[in-house]
Amino acid sequence: MSSPGEEKPKSPLILVIEDDSQIRRFLRAILTHEGYYLIEATSAQEGIVQVGLRHPDLIILDLGLPDKDGMEVMRVLREWTSTPIIVLTARSQEKDKVAALDVGADDYLTKPFGTNELLARLRVALRHALRAVQGSDEPVFRVGDLRVDLAYRKVFVGEKEVHLTPIEYQLLLMLIQNAGKVVTQRQLLHDVWGPDYVDESHYLRIYMSQLRHKLEIDPTRPRYLITEPGVGYRLKIE
Amino acid sequence: MDVEPFDQDKSTKPIRPPDERILVCISPSPDSPRVVHAAKRMADDLHAQWMAIYVETPRRFRLSEADRNRLIQTMRLAEHLGAETTSLSGRRVAEEISAYARKRNVSRIILGKPTHPRWRDFFFGSIVDDLVRLSGTIDVYATSSEIDTPHPAVTQRLQKPIQWKHYGFSLLIVTLCTILAGLMFPYFDLANLIMVYLVGNVVVATRYGRGPSVFAAILSVLAFDYFFVSPHFNFAPDDAGYIVTFVVMLLVTLTISNMTIRIKEQAETARERERRTTSLYEMSREFATNSSVDELAQIASRHIEDVFGCQVVILLPDANDELQLHGIEQTSSETMLQELGVARWVYDHGQAAGWGTQTMSDSERLYLPLLASEGKMGVLGVLPSQLRQPFKPDQLHLLETFTNQTALAIERARLTEEMGKTQLQIEAERMRSSLLSSVSHDIRTPLASIVGATTGLLRQKETLDAHTFELAQIAHQESERLSRWVRNLLQLTRLESGNVQVEKEWQPLEEVVGTTLLRLEEMLANHPLNPELPDELPLVPIDSDLIEHVLGNLLENAVNYTPNGSPIDLSAWIEGQDVIVEIADRGPGIPQGEEERIFDKFYRIHPTDAGGVGLGLTICRAIIKAHGGRIWAANRPGGGSVFRFTLPLEGEPPQVESEG
Numbered sequence: 001m002s003s004p005g006e007e008k009p010k011s012p013l014i015l016v017i018e019d020d021s022q023i024r025r026f027l028r029a030i031l032t033h034e035g036y037y038l039i040e041a042t043s044a045q046e047g048i049v050q051v052g053l054r055h056p057d058l059i060i061l062d063l064g065l066p067d068k069d070g071m072e073v074m075r076v077l078r079e080w081t082s083t084p085i086i087v088l089t090a091r092s093q094e095k096d097k098v099a100a101l102d103v104g105a106d107d108y109l110t111k112p113f114g115t116n117e118l119l120a121r122l123r124v125a126l127r128h129a130l131r132a133v134q135g136s137d138e139p140v141f142r143v144g145d146l147r148v149d150l151a152y153r154k155v156f157v158g159e160k161e162v163h164l165t166p167i168e169y170q171l172l173l174m175l176i177q178n179a180g181k182v183v184t185q186r187q188l189l190h191d192v193w194g195p196d197y198v199d200e201s202h203y204l205r206i207y208m209s210q211l212r213h214k215l216e217i218d219p220t221r222p223r224y225l226i227t228e229p230g231v232g233y234r235l236k237i238e
Numbered sequence: 239m240d241v242e243p244f245d246q247d248k249s250t251k252p253i254r255p256p257d258e259r260i261l262v263c264i265s266p267s268p269d270s271p272r273v274v275h276a277a278k279r280m281a282d283d284l285h286a287q288w289m290a291i292y293v294e295t296p297r298r299f300r301l302s303e304a305d306r307n308r309l310i311q312t313m314r315l316a317e318h319l320g321a322e323t324t325s326l327s328g329r330r331v332a333e334e335i336s337a338y339a340r341k342r343n344v345s346r347i348i349l350g351k352p353t354h355p356r357w358r359d360f361f362f363g364s365i366v367d368d369l370v371r372l373s374g375t376i377d378v379y380a381t382s383s384e385i386d387t388p389h390p391a392v393t394q395r396l397q398k399p400i401q402w403k404h405y406g407f408s409l410l411i412v413t414l415c416t417i418l419a420g421l422m423f424p425y426f427d428l429a430n431l432i433m434v435y436l437v438g439n440v441v442v443a444t445r446y447g448r449g450p451s452v453f454a455a456i457l458s459v460l461a462f463d464y465f466f467v468s469p470h471f472n473f474a475p476d477d478a479g480y481i482v483t484f485v486v487m488l489l490v491t492l493t494i495s496n497m498t499i500r501i502k503e504q505a506e507t508a509r510e511r512e513r514r515t516t517s518l519y520e521m522s523r524e525f526a527t528n529s530s531v532d533e534l535a536q537i538a539s540r541h542i543e544d545v546f547g548c549q550v551v552i553l554l555p556d557a558n559d560e561l562q563l564h565g566i567e568q569t570s571s572e573t574m575l576q577e578l579g580v581a582r583w584v585y586d587h588g589q590a591a592g593w594g595t596q597t598m599s600d601s602e603r604l605y606l607p608l609l610a611s612e613g614k615m616g617v618l619g620v621l622p623s624q625l626r627q628p629f630k631p632d633q634l635h636l637l638e639t640f641t642n643q644t645a646l647a648i649e650r651a652r653l654t655e656e657m658g659k660t661q662l663q664i665e666a667e668r669m670r671s672s673l674l675s676s677v678s679h680d681i682r683t684p685l686a687s688i689v690g691a692t693t694g695l696l697r698q699k700e701t702l703d704a705h706t707f708e709l710a711q712i713a714h715q716e717s718e719r720l721s722r723w724v725r726n727l728l729q730l731t732r733l734e735s736g737n738v739q740v741e742k743e744w745q746p747l748e749e750v751v752g753t754t755l756l757r758l759e760e761m762l763a764n765h766p767l768n769p770e771l772p773d774e775l776p777l778v779p780i781d782s783d784l785i786e787h788v789l790g791n792l793l794e795n796a797v798n799y800t801p802n803g804s805p806i807d808l809s810a811w812i813e814g815q816d817v818i819v820e821i822a823d824r825g826p827g828i829p830q831g832e833e834e835r836i837f838d839k840f841y842r843i844h845p846t847d848a849g850g851v852g853l854g855l856t857i858c859r860a861i862i863k864a865h866g867g868r869i870w871a872a873n874r875p876g877g878g879s880v881f882r883f884t885l886p887l888e889g890e891p892p893q894v895e896s897e898g
C-alpha cells in the first residue's frame with residue numbers, strides 16, 4: 001500500500017500550496033523521488049483554482065500564506081471537496097493546529113519536519129481517503145505485537161490477551177479507525193463520553209494512561225499510543 | 239468665581255450677587271490668623287474666591303523678627319486655606335488696599351479690628367476709617383479679636399548700625415552751606431540764605447537718610463541763628479520774632495527731608511521690584527529653553543543668588559528617593575551632613591524649615607520645599623549673605639515665587655524625561671517583538687528546508703557511501719540542534735515579555751515524559767535512559783508544553799556534558815505536597831560554588847565547549863518558578879550531576895467517575 005500505483009493505475013497527484021520557494025523545492029525533490037506527481041501553487045488564490053482544475057488526490061497547505069489566512073482557505077475548500085488536506089504550520093501554538101483540524105484538515109506537520117514524518121502522513125491520509133470510498137475494513141487490526149480482533153472485541157499483546165474496560169476499548173477503537181492520523185481530544189471525548197464531556201480532558205488523560213499501562217511495554221516510551229501535545233492522540237502504525 | 243455651584247436650596251436662601259470676591263488684609267498682628275480664618279469661613283459660605291493681601295509700608299520695613307515671622311506664618315496659612323496671596327508696598331495702607339480691591343473686583347474686604355488706643359488714630363490715622371471712606375461700594379468688615387491682651391506695646395525693632403560717617407557728611411554739608419551763605423550774606427536777604435540751607439538738607443536727605451537729615455535740619459537752624467541772625471555769633475536773637483522763623487525753618491526743613499526720603503524709598507522699592515520681576519521673567523525664559531534637570535537647577539540657583547544675594551543649593555531626590563546636591567557649592571562635609579537632615583525634614587514634610595523659621599532655626603540655611611502640582615520635587619536651600627539680614631516678607635514671598643517656578647520647571651523636565659523613557663521602552667518592546675517574529679519566520683523557514691532536505695538525504699542510506707552519510711548526518715543533527723536553540727530563544731523572549739500564560743491541567747507525568755523522549759529520540763540515541771516513574775504517582779497540575787520544554791532542556795544538558803554511552807536517569811517521587819522530578823547523569827559534575835550561577839542567563843561553565851549558549855537552564859528556572867516550584871542542581875554521589883525540580887500539588891485533583 002505504501003508504494004503508489006498498486007491501488008490506483010496512476011501515481012497520486014499532490015498539490016502543494018506554499019509561498020516559500022525553498023520549501024517547495026525540497027517537497028518537489030522528495031515527493032517526485034518517491035513517485036508522486038506534483039503540482040505547485042504559490043498563493044491561496046492560485047491554490048483554490050488549481051484544486052478546481054486538477055482535482056488532486058491530496059493537498060499540502062501552508063497555513064502562513066501571504067494573500068489569505070490558511071484557515072480561510074480550508075473553509076473555502078471544505079465547502080466543495082473532501083480531498084485530504086495536510087497543513088504545514090510554522091507556529092508552535094497548539095490552538096492553530098486544533099483549529100485547522102476542526103475546520104477539516106486531516107493532519108498537520110509542524111516546521112521543521114523530517115522526510116519520514118512527511119511521507120508517513122501522506123500515506124496515512126491517502127489510505128484513509130481510499131478507504132472512505134472503498135470501505136475495505138479488515139476484521140483484525142495489527143501493529144507490532146498488538147492485535148485487535150474487531151469482530152470479537154478481543155485485544156492481544158503478543159500471545160497474551162488483555163482485558164479492557166468498555167471505555168478503554170472504545171478509545172482504542174476510535175484510534176484504530178483513524179490509525180496513523182491524529183485525533184483531537186475534543187473528538188475523542190465527544191465520541192467516547194458524549195457531548196457533555198468535551199472539556200473534561202483529564203478523563204481522556206487518565207484512560208489513555210490506563211491503556212498505555214495495559215498495551216505498552218514501557219508507558220514512558222510508548223510505541224503505539226502517541227500523545228500529540230496540546231492537540232490529541234495518534235495510533236502509530238509504522 | 240466663574241461658575242456658581244448648583245444649589246438645591248436656592249429658593250430659601252437670599253439671592254446673592256453671582257460674583258463674590260473677598261479680600262482679607264493681613265498684618266503682623268497675632269490676631270491676623272483669626273481674621274484669615276474668618277475670611278475663609280465667609281468665602282466658604284458664599285462659595286467665593288478669596289485673596290489675602292499684605293501692604294508693606296516704609297515704616298513696616300523695620301519690623302521686629304517676631305513680627306516678621308508671624309506675618310509669614312499668616313501668609314502661609316492663607317495660602318494653605320486656598321487664598322491667592324499678594325504683598326504690595328505703598329505708603330498708605332488704606333489707599334493701596336482699596337486700589338487693589340477695585341482692580342480685582344472685590345466685593346468684601348475683611349480686616350481685624352484695631353487693638354491700639356484711640357488717640358493713636360488721631361495722629362497716625364486709622365486704616366479702618368480710611369478704608370471705609372475709600373472703598374466706595376465695597377463692604378468693609380472689621381472682625382473682632384478674641385484676644386484681650388493688647389498688642390505688645392514695645393515692638394522690638396531691628397537695629398541698623400548707626401552710620402557715623404553719614405552724620406559727618408551731614409555736618410560737612412551744613413558747614414559748606416554756612417560758608418556759601420556767609421559769602422552771600424553781604425548781598426542777599428536773610429530769607430534767601432535759608433534757601434541755601436534747604437538745598438543742603440535735600441542733599442542730605444537723598445543721600446544719608448532719616449537720622450542724618452534730622453541732625454542736619456537742627457544743625458542748619460542753629461548755624462543760621464549763630465552766624466547770620468544778629469547778634470552774630472550768638473544763639474539768642476535780638477528780635478523775638480526770629481523764633482518763629484527758626485521754628486518754621488525747622489519744620490519746613492524736616493518736611494522737605496522727610497518727603498525726599500519717602501520718594502527715594504519708594505523709588506528704591508520700585509526699582510527693587512522691577513529688578514526682581516525682570517529676574518523672575520528671565521529665569522522663566524531660560525527655563526523654557528532648557529530641559530535637563532541639572533541645567534534647570536543651575537539656572538534657578540544663579541537667578542536666586544543674583545536677586546537675593548545669597549548662596550543657593552538645590553537638593554533633588556534620586557532614584558532611591560535620596561536627596562542629592564545639585565547646586566554649585568563647597569562646604570565641609572560635617573556641617574553638610576547636619577544640613578542634609580534639615581533638608582530631608584523639609585522634603586518629607588513639605589514645609590519650610592531652618593534659619594529664620596520656627597523649625598530647626600539653628601540651621602545655617604533656610605530650606606524651602608520645591609512643591610509642584612504632582613508633589614514634592616526637592617528642596618531649595620538658601621544661605622543668606624554675610625550680613626545675615628532677615629528676609630523681608632515681600633522678599634520671602636518673592637523667594638517662594640522663585641521656588642515655585644523652579645519646582646514647576648523641574649516637574650516639567652521630570653515628566654518629559656519619563657515620557658522619553660516610556661517612549662524608549664515602547665520602542666524596545668516593538669523591536670523585541672519584531673525580532674521575535676523575524677526569528678520565528680526567517681530562521682525557521684530555511685531551517686525547515688534544511689531539516690527536510692537532510693532527512694531526505696539520510697533516507698537513501700543504501701545509495702550513499704559511508705563518508706557522505708556521515709556528513710549528511712552531521713548536517714542533520716546540527717540543524718536539529720539549531721531548531722532547539724531557536725525554540726529556546728523564542729521561549730525565553732516570550733517568558734521575559736510576560737506573554738506566556740501558564741495553562742495548568744491535571745495530567746499524568748508519564749505522558750509529558752513520553753512526549754519529550756519521543757521528540758528527542760534521535761538526540762538520546764547514544765545514552766541509555768530508563769525513566770523510573772512509580773505507578774502510584776498522582777496527576778500533577780502542569781502546563782505540559784512548558785514542562786516538556788524543561789525536561790527537554792535538562793536532558794539536552796545531560797547529553798551535552800556527558801560522553802556517549804554514559805547513562806542518564808530520570809525519576810520522580812512524591813515528597814510532602816510536591817512531586818519531585820530528578821534528572822541525573824554521570825558526567826563531570828558541577829564545579830564547587832557554581833550550582834546557582836549555572837541558572838543565570840548566558841552563563842556557561844566552559845564557554846568554549848560545544849553545547850548551548852546558556853539559555854536552557856534559565857528557561858527551566860523561569861518555567862518552574864511560574865509553576866510555583868523550585869529547581870536546583872547538585873553534584874551526584876559517585877560522580878556526575880543531579881538536577882531536581884518540584885511541582886507543587888496545589889488544588890483539588892479532578893475526580894473521574896469509575897466505569898460500571
